[in-house]
Amino acid sequence: MALDVLIVDDSAAIRKILQRVLVQADVPLGKVYEAGDGREALNLLQAQTVGLILSDINMPNMDGLQFLREVRSNDAWKAVPIVMITTEGSQNKVLEAVQLGASGYVKKPFTAEQIKEKLAGLI
């Protein structure tokens, strides 16, 4: 069954790379939605249902941790797996993301194999 995915990152380059990586990771891709920050992603989720979210943390307008907080506090979205993909490597940020309900955490730079491993138990 095809999986609709939302990719949230202020870098168009990273959104493009992640799409490619999802294909390389044999994810049965349906539609791929893109958002440049957390606010745009929340607006998109009002209209679309997705089965997986990949999100950056360091973004303008609404960062990834606030986006995660908003998603997990909404009954309609709180079960959607969210993997944080970010340059933020400090332990307190990882811990905060996990406490807020992140399903996984991948540090940039990443390989397709790392993304594949992280998604293995989630989809």
Place this chain on the structure above:
Amino acid sequence: MSIQTDRMVQFVADSTKQVFEMMMGIQLTVGEHYTDRNDPGPMAGVVSLVGLVGSWVGTGSFTCSPEMACQLASSMLMAEYKSMNEEVLDAVAEVTNMIIGNVKTGLEEDLGPMGLSIPTVIFGRNFMTRSVGNSEWTVVPFFCGTERIEVQICLAPHKDSQTVPRFWMAGIHS
């Protein structure tokens, strides 16, 4: 709290090589680092800047030629770029974000939590950059064939680490 130059240079070298290898499949050779006490003179090419803020504040920069920027974007995005455009600038910004972001993670071991700004990329000819208040840059050159890349860090203790100015924090995301 303080940071030794050699340790910072090691963070920069490891981070830059790792980003190029993992995201672009490009092997870099690290050159001899040096300290530049003057702001760079008029230059041409691509410069990408990221702000660092915490108990120490400063800037990280990534500099390369337009040709190198096109090469890294082509490798990263698996498409051919022969001239500068928005996608190339975006790729350079993200490379800078990853390099300086990983340096920041290393620096935090010694300097405590730091925030990172959204990158700004500049492409042009005959322009100058200046870091107000502190102009001592640690410069780490890298080589990819005939192309030269520079990653520079300018860091100084915040004069009052308990009170980071609001105007500065406004553009910073932790």
